[in-house]
Amino acid sequence: MSDAPRPGAAPFTERTPRVVAARHLTRRSGRERAGRFLAEGAQAVREALSWAAAGRGRVHELFVTSVAADRNPEIVRAAVDAGVPVSAVTEKAAAGLSETVSPQGLVAVCDLLDVPLPLLSLAGARLVAVLHGVADPGNAGTVARVADAAGADAVIFAGDTVDPHNGKCVRASTGSVFHLPISRSRDADEVFAACRAAGLRLVAADGYAEEDLVTADLRGDLARPTAWVFGSEAHGLPDDVVAKLDTSLKVPIYGGAESLNLATAAAVCLYASARAQRT
Numbered sequence: 579m580s581d582a583p584r585p586g587a588a589p590f591t592e593r594t595p596r597v598v599a600a601r602h603l604t605r606r607s608g609r610e611r612a613g614r615f616l617a618e619g620a621q622a623v624r625e626a627l628s629w630a631a632a633g634r635g636r637v638h639e640l641f642v643t644s645v646a647a648d649r650n651p652e653i654v655r656a657a658v659d660a661g662v663p664v665s666a667v668t669e670k671a672a673a674g675l676s677e678t679v680s681p682q683g684l685v686a687v688c689d690l691l692d693v694p695l696p697l698l699s700l701a702g703a704r705l706v707a708v709l710h711g712v713a714d715p716g717n718a719g720t721v722a723r724v725a726d727a728a729g730a731d732a733v734i735f736a737g738d739t740v741d742p743h744n745g746k747c748v749r750a751s752t753g754s755v756f757h758l759p760i761s762r763s764r765d766a767d768e769v770f771a772a773c774r775a776a777g778l779r780l781v782a783a784d785g786y787a788e789e790d791l792v793t794a795d796l797r798g799d800l801a802r803p804t805a806w807v808f809g810s811e812a813h814g815l816p817d818d819v820v821a822k823l824d825t826s827l828k829v830p831i832y833g834g835a836e837s838l839n840l841a842t843a844a845a846v847c848l849y850a851s852a853r854a855q856r857t
Contacts, residue, residue, distance in 0.1 A: 589666035590641070592674045597667060600641065600687055601674050606741045613690050614638065615743035616675060617756075619682040620650050625753030626686045627656050634756075635689040641667045641675060646683030653684065662686075677745035691760055692742055695734070695768060698761040700776035703731035705851050706805040707844065708773070708780075710736045710766055710819060714811055718742065719750025720841040721808065726754035728848040735762035736769040736807075770822060773805040782807050782815050782826035783847050785837050790830040791850050799825075800854035806847050811840045 590597050600616065602608030609615045617626045623640065630637045640657045642664060647654050657664050667675075672683045700706065707725040712718050718740050722733050735742055742748075742760050763769050773780055779802050794800055807823055809815030820826050829838055829846045838846070 587666060589644070589668050590671055591668050592671045594667075594671065596639070596665065597641070597671045597674065600639075600685070603687065604675065604677060604745060606744070609690065609741065609743050614687055615690055615748070616745060617686045617688050617748055618676055618678070618684065618745060619749060620653060620684055621753050622748055622756075623653055623684050623686045624656075625756040626688050627653070627660060627662070629691070629756040630662075630688075631660060635691055637662050638687040638689070639663045639665060641665050641672065641685045641687075643667055643669055643672050643683035645669075646672075650684060657686075678749070690743060691755060692735075693759050693761045695761050695763040695772055698732060698734070698759060698772065700732065700772060700778065703776055703778060704803045704855055705730045705848065706773060706778055707733045707848060708736050708769060708805055708807045709733070709739050710807055710815060711810045711813075712739045712808065712840065714840075715740045715744040715747035716750045717811055717840045718744075719747035719755070721844045722747070722751040722758075722760070723754040724841065724845045724848055726751075726757045728845075728852040730758060730848060730852075732759040732761060734769050734773075734805075735760070737764060737766040766819065767822070776803075778803045778805040779825070780805050780807060780823040781847075782820045782823045783809070783829070783843055784815055784820055784826040785828050785843075786814075787826035787828040789825075790828045791847065792830055794827050795850060795854055798854075800851045801857070804851050806844070806851065808840060808844050808847075
């Protein structure tokens with residue numbers, strides 16, 4: 579069993595080698611080289627420890643400031659009980675591991691959580707969210723959270739999409755990245771083929787589509803196993819990508835709004851499918 583930081587022991591500083599090594603994980607290249615990422619904040623760390631306890635990955639270390647330890651004794655105790663090394667750090671060291679304006683002083687070093695696409699089991703999947711070319715980590719994390727809430731079977735990051743281990747993405751997911759399978763592939767065609775092989779119908783969320791969710795729902799289409807494909811915040815899905823999918827649907831706009839943002843549109847689409855599949 580690991581021990582909590584000893585009373586009076588000097589906390590790690592921003593120059594301590596283990597802190598320096600962890601700081602490299604704030605960059606995508608560092609994460610991919612080490613095969614690890616950082617989960618910051620009480621909610622993310624709590625979910626990371628549960629994820630590790632379920633045998634789905636490993637938490638290698640928990641960095642914690644004295645203030646954060648006092649605020650979250652149950653999390654520190656859970657880490658100790660799980661045999662996770664708990665290392666006291668200074669506020670400055672914690673700030674160097676954070677990508678937020680107000681660091682929470684609680685950071686876990688975790689195994690990467692994405693499953694290689696060839697190893698992702700989609701057998702029997704009914705609902706999958708595919709992010710294609712999504713650049714904003716906050717939006718990507720929020721879509722993962724929505725997908726989790728809607729009972730989706732997986733979230734797949736396709737093409738040139740943000741890293742799901744990005745600190746802002748992990749925070750925006752409020753721990754949902756630890757709940758459901760996450761996969762990524764720069765080859766979007768490979769992602770589409772995997773979905774089709776699992777019997778999923780590929781549906782583009784496209785504001786310019788001719789048909790909308792209501793029409794599709796009345797026809798019973800939303801009850802079918804579906805992989806929703808969502809595009810970038812600014813430009814949506816490219817025409818050549820939409821052409822590769824089985825169909826495209828838009829969220830009807832009844833008021834004067836020009837459009838919905840990515841996360842809101844994803845929530846409407848995923849919940850429409852979830853409801854239809856459970857009716």
